[in-house]
Amino acid sequence: MGSCIKTGCSLLRLSQTLGLCTSRRASTAGGIKKTTQLKNLLASPQLSFLMEAHSGLSARIVEEAGFSGIWGSGLAISAQLGVRDSNEASWTQVLEVVEFMADATDIPILLDADTGYGNFNNARRLVRKLEDRGVAGCCIEDKCFPKTNSLLDGRVQPLADAQEFALKIKACKDHQKDPDFCVVARVEAFIAGWGVDMALERAQIYREAGADAVLIHSKRSDPSEIEAFMAKWKNKGPVVIVPTKYHTTPTSKFQELGISTVIWANHNMRASVTAMQNVSRQIMKDQSLVNIETQVASVKEVFRLQRDEELKAAEDRYLPKK
Structure with a gap:
């Protein structure tokens, strides 16, 4: 039973995820x-x-x-x-x-x-x-x-x-x-x-x-x-x-x-090639992140671009509260 419940939850979350993607894919700007x-x-x-x-x-x-x-x-x-x-x-x-x-x-x-x-x-x-x-x-x-x-x-x-x-x-x-x-x-x-x-x-x-x-x-x-x-x-x-x-x-x-x-x-694409080459060489040279960490996007910024806040709000809405 527990396995079925887990499977059902997984399928529900999958359908919600697919629905979100389909909605965004078909979404419009200003109608x-x-x-x-x-x-x-x-x-x-x-x-x-x-x-x-x-x-x-x-x-x-x-x-x-x-x-x-x-x-x-x-x-x-x-x-x-x-x-x-x-x-x-x-x-x-x-x-x-x-x-x-x-x-x-x-x-x-x-x-x-x-x-x-x-x-x-x-x-x-x-x-x-x-x-x-x-x-x-x-x-x-x-x-x-x-x-x-x-x-x-x-x-x-x-x-x-x-x-x-x-x-x-x-x-x-x-x-x-x-x-x-x-x-x-x-x-x-x-x-x-x-x-x-x-x-x-x-x-x-x-x-x-x-x-x-x-x-x-x-x-x-x-x-x-x-x-x-x-x-x-x-x-x-x-x-x-x-x-x-x-x-x-x-x-x-x-x-x-x-x-x-x-x-x-x-x-x-070309900008990313230059940036990755420079970062990789610097880290290899220094064997440290001390000269790099402030020169690259923060992990927080990556999470923002990934729209983590939307997932957090969806989890609050769709996952059962303990």
Whole structure:
């Protein structure tokens, strides 16, 4: 009997925990769904920003910093798993990470979904699974699977057939359940060494296939390729950029060009790498915590980010009093 009671309590607490997660995953800000938030953000005439996160904790930090949306970076997620950004992490492993991110936050997540992890069938299945987990949208790039990171030097960057990729976008849009779920088509023509005309042609095809926005990627140290594209694009739809390489360009310039959204794509992951390297080296050198303890977040702050107070209040409400 005692075992059954314990089991029943465990199941009750599990159902309550799952209910809490589902509630947060489906929660809205100001009564607006996460998918609608992202769609409005992409369509806004004002320049918007997405900040990179790669875990539930980093996603919560991004939200607390005041960002309106999160970029679920493929590079950052693979890096924190200790593998390369070459589809070495399976799509289900990425899905597990982004589910924790969605549960931890009330702002929309745009997932960097690489090439959709295969053909149209893989991509449309991914969309359904992302919707189930409260992810607001995905960004799919027109490369071949497995992908090669766009910022690697001296690597061949083969692109997918444009018509096939457009049909992949169409399959995603046709099979989403929520009409506001966003699919962003990432154009890699500049990364592959092709010119602005090819970038424009591909962007137009993807837009006609139903893409909610196009992401124009460039690894030049200046925004000249982006400027050339925007001059000919004529505001046919929202344009997203990732200015990792041309980071010295004033943000006001992006507003002038008519850019919809800027993604700060990998900086939380890179910041954490530097911090962990420095802390580990210092502790190894000192064989002591005396020079470190005041330089890192307190355990109390970690508990706050984990929302321990909510659990404490729930325990007071749901656990029997002795």
